[in-house]
Amino acid sequence: MPDVILRLALPSPLRRLFDYKAPAHTAQTVFTPGMRLRVPFGRREMIGILVEVVSHSEVPADKLKPAIALLDPVSPLPPALFKLCLWTSQYYQHGLGDTLSWALPVLLRQGEPAEARQERFWHAAADARLDDPRIARAPKQRDALKTLAQHPHGVAHQLLSKLQLNKDSLDLLLAKQLVSVEVRRHGPGPRAEHWLAQPELPLNEEQRAAFEAIRASLGGFQPFLLAGVTGSGKTEVYLQLIHECLEAGKQALVLIPEINLGPQTLARFEQRFNARIALVHSAVNDRDRLDAWLAARDGEADIIIGTRSALFTPMKNPGLIIIDEEHDGSYKQQEGLRYHARDLALVRASQEDIPIVLGSATPSLESLHNAHTGRYGLLRIDHRAGGAQQPKFLRLDVKSRPLDSGISGPMQQAIGQTLANGQQVLVFLNRRGFAPTLLCHDCGWLSECPRCDARTTVHQRSGELRCHHCGHVERVPRQCPKCGTVDLRPVGAGTERAEERLAILFPDYPVLRVDRDSTSRKDAMTQLFATIQKGHPCILIGTQMLAKGHHFPRVTLVSILDADGGLFSGDFRASERMAQLIVQVAGRAGRAEEPGKVIIQTHLADHPLLVQLTEQGYFAFAEQALAERRAAGLPPFAHLALLRAEAHKPGQAEAFLDEACAAAEALVAQLALGGLELLGPVPAPMERRAGRYRAQLLVQATLRAPLHRLLNAWMLQLEQLPSGRQVRWSLDVDPVDLY
Ligand code: ADP
Numbered sequence: 177m178p179d180v181i182l183r184l185a186l187p188s189p190l191r192r193l194f195d196y197k198a199p200a201h202t203a204q205t206v207f208t209p210g211m212r213l214r215v216p217f218g219r220r221e222m223i224g225i226l227v228e229v230v231s232h233s234e235v236p237a238d239k240l241k242p243a244i245a246l247l248d249p250v251s252p253l254p255p256a257l258f259k260l261c262l263w264t265s266q267y268y269q270h271g272l273g274d275t276l277s278w279a280l281p282v283l284l285r286q287g288e289p290a291e292a293r294q295e296r297f298w299h300a301a302a303d304a305r306l307d308d309p310r311i312a313r314a315p316k317q318r319d320a321l322k323t324l325a326q327h328p329h330g331v332a333h334q335l336l337s338k339l340q341l342n343k344d345s346l347d348l349l350l351a352k353q354l355v356s357v358e359v360r361r362h363g364p365g366p367r368a369e370h371w372l373a374q375p376e377l378p379l380n381e382e383q384r385a386a387f388e389a390i391r392a393s394l395g396g397f398q399p400f401l402l403a404g405v406t407g408s409g410k411t412e413v414y415l416q417l418i419h420e421c422l423e424a425g426k427q428a429l430v431l432i433p434e435i436n437l438g439p440q441t442l443a444r445f446e447q448r449f450n451a452r453i454a455l456v457h458s459a460v461n462d463r464d465r466l467d468a469w470l471a472a473r474d475g476e477a478d479i480i481i482g483t484r485s486a487l488f489t490p491m492k493n494p495g496l497i498i499i500d501e502e503h504d505g506s507y508k509q510q511e512g513l514r515y516h517a518r519d520l521a522l523v524r525a526s527q528e529d530i531p532i533v534l535g536s537a538t539p540s541l542e543s544l545h546n547a548h549t550g551r552y553g554l555l556r557i558d559h560r561a562g563g564a565q566q567p568k569f570l571r572l573d574v575k576s577r578p579l580d581s582g583i584s585g586p587m588q589q590a591i592g593q594t595l596a597n598g599q600q601v602l603v604f605l606n607r608r609g610f611a612p613t614l615l616c617h618d619c620g621w622l623s624e625c626p627r628c629d630a631r632t633t634v635h636q637r638s639g640e641l642r643c644h645h646c647g648h649v650e651r652v653p654r655q656c657p658k659c660g661t662v663d664l665r666p667v668g669a670g671t672e673r674a675e676e677r678l679a680i681l682f683p684d685y686p687v688l689r690v691d692r693d694s695t696s697r698k699d700a701m702t703q704l705f706a707t708i709q710k711g712h713p714c715i716l717i718g719t720q721m722l723a724k725g726h727h728f729p730r731v732t733l734v735s736i737l738d739a740d741g742g743l744f745s746g747d748f749r750a751s752e753r754m755a756q757l758i759v760q761v762a763g764r765a766g767r768a769e770e771p772g773k774v775i776i777q778t779h780l781a782d783h784p785l786l787v788q789l790t791e792q793g794y795f796a797f798a799e800q801a802l803a804e805r806r807a808a809g810l811p812p813f814a815h816l817a818l819l820r821a822e823a824h825k826p827g828q829a830e831a832f833l834d835e836a837c838a839a840a841e842a843l844v845a846q847l848a849l850g851g852l853e854l855l856g857p858v859p860a861p862m863e864r865r866a867g868r869y870r871a872q873l874l875v876q877a878t879l880r881a882p883l884h885r886l887l888n889a890w891m892l893q894l895e896q897l898p899s900g901r902q903v904r905w906s907l908d909v910d911p912v913d914l915y
């Protein structure tokens with residue numbers, strides 16, 4: 177009989193698999209991919225996942241170690257999920273072992289049994305009597321029995337102390353067989369009889385057209401881009417599609433951006449359905465995450481809602497995938513396995529042969545391009561549900577106008593007018609802190625981070641200078657560290673400064689700030705929103721946290737203090753992001769009775785992209801931006817991969833990238849790959865960050881196939897390069913941020 181050799185994926189950054197002999201006493205075992213094994217690795221032990229069983233290994237037989245133990249009687253990973261992980265690992269050029277580490281619940285990776293938690297329930301025995309002579313002189317036991325008898329469904333073990341049930345008394349009762357213990361599987365109960373807990377809204381014409389188109393595709397792979405303006409009732413369309421899906425006995429997976437994790441999102445699903453909803457995101461503890469994962473896998477969760485990583489939740493009967501706010505940056509993971517959950521969701525939908533809906537008021541240029549080329553069905557909802565009007569946009573040219581804490585005179589007047597009319601104002605400034613930097617008026621010294629090529633932000637309230645890139649914090653100096661004068665001035669304005677100024681300008685109205693500094697307390701947001709919902713005139717000022725999820729029906733003026741950053745940034749995606757933010761912020765405002773107005777302060781009032789956006793709307797802007805991308809040969813008309821490197825000493829990262837570049841050039845020639853261009857190596861836009869020197873090399877390709885052929889061969893070579901040991905390097909396929 178040939179040897180059984182187990183080829184395992186281990187949680188190691190190396191892009192290779194590891195061979196082991198079968199553990200002792202497993203001669204009868206049928207090994208299947210996905211089973212977990214505990215194995216020796218160097219001086220440690222690791223949990224590996226079986227990828228395949230082979231009969232020959234490169235490793236000499238006497239060097240091959242046996243695995244220590246088999247952890248699963250059957251594979252806990254459904255084949256569909258395994259397939260998705262394999263695809264992910266290959267596409268993103270990431271080791272399979274580490275890919276599985278990102279994709280699977282922590283407890284599974286740690287070797288925890290792939291079983292739902294067991295819960296013990298205490299019951300009074302059916303024939304137990306309180307006047308049983310055996311407890312006549314044991315009042316504690318009698319009391320305990322009495323309490324248990326009041327709970328005909330039993331009492332969960334962890335609730336014993338809450339009901340003042342003493343464990344010792346129960347054990348004594350158990351010995352007398354007056355009580356019993358039942359072990360139940362933790363998790364959701366049985367499936368509901370009727371799905372709807374709340375009636376559905378009658379869809380308007382546009383919603384209905386979108387709904388019908390998608391419904392007709394249930395049962396097979398088809399991607400849709402649901403481009404509906406903010407407040408157009410996209411969520412209602414999702415809910416009704418999910419209902420269809422539930423009726424067909426299928427499960428639905430809904431991905432939402434990190435920031436939308438508010439209780440509102442979940443509440444809408446819970447109010448609508450009598451369904452078992454599994455919540456999957458990073459704030460859910462490991463045990464609950466494993467339970468949610470198992471419930472979804474076993475068909476005991478009907479709806480799975482979560483952020484990026486929830487994409488890897490297995491489903492027994494997959495029916496539909498929804499990606500809400502598909503343009504959102506949080507779908508892209510920026511560390512380790514650098515995957516894009518939206519892009520992977522498409523792969524998954526195709527593999528599982530189900531429809532996928534990408535919804536947004538401001539679709540990404542990638543998705544719009546896919547809609548134009550016919551890969552996605554395009555469904556538009558151009559009107560708000562309930563008849564509310566779209567806000568009107570005004571560009572306010574602030575060239576040579578003085579800015580007072582970032583706010584121009586005409587903007588102040590507009591804010592004052594709105595408040596006087598008894599309405600609310602939303603002020604948007606995507607920069608937290610008091611001021612972006614501190615300047616010495618005497619010698620020109622600027623406050624800089626000692627570890628980054630970046631200025632430190634003044635946080636006045638806490639009296640600190642903070643680096644927003646590495647977290648460095650120091651006290652605001654009293655005098656200039658360079659010349660000693662005391663004339664230090666904050667330059668520019670962040671939300672803290674604008675808030676302070678607005679409170680002085682409009683003392684009769686509350687000014688509420690929403691950013692990461694103001695809302696670190698968990699329920700601060702909720703309280704804030706309750707105040708706003710009351711409808712009294714007030715000013716709401718904040719960063720992009722304001723742009724998402726919430727509706728502020730009483731806001732009639734949106735003041736955007738700075739749109740220019742997005743128009744002259746070196747990042748080719750900056751203008752797209754700026755446009756999305758402006759439209760999303762604007763979409764928070766106005767209702768049927770009171771259409772909103774959006775005023776944008778800018779030094780570039782004639783910039784064609786800004787003109788398009790404000791006069792003709794997001795889709796016109798997107799057309800123009802796509803035309804520019806096409807002309808420049810940028811995504812979605814080209815494909816990128818970015819090799820990043822960083823090191824403690826200057827020059828090391830470049831040295832590695834120079835070698836990497838030479839290796840790539842050789843491979844391009846050797847494999848006769850066309851349409852590939854290597855750009856760099858160049859220093860990263862922020863060359864030093866957190867004390868490391870950074871550089872990058874960009875690969876630009878007209879076609880995907882040659883790009884991936886290069887990457888496959890290239891990564892193996894890079895792992896062997898000696899200069900790679902001195903640097904931290906990583907590859908980002910389809911990078912979103914080029915720094
Ligand atoms: P979106 O997800 O597109 O931003 P929502 O689904 O949140 O929009 O809908 C915005 C508001 O319109 C919600 O208060 C919702 O209850 C309401 N709404 C949605 N569809 C309808 C409809 N067909 N009739 C009446 N109101 C609707």
Ligand code: ZN
Pocket residue numbers: 616617618619620621656657658659660661
């Ligand atoms: Zn000075």
Ligand code: ZN
Pocket residue numbers: 625626627628630643644645646647648866
């Ligand atoms: Zn820093």
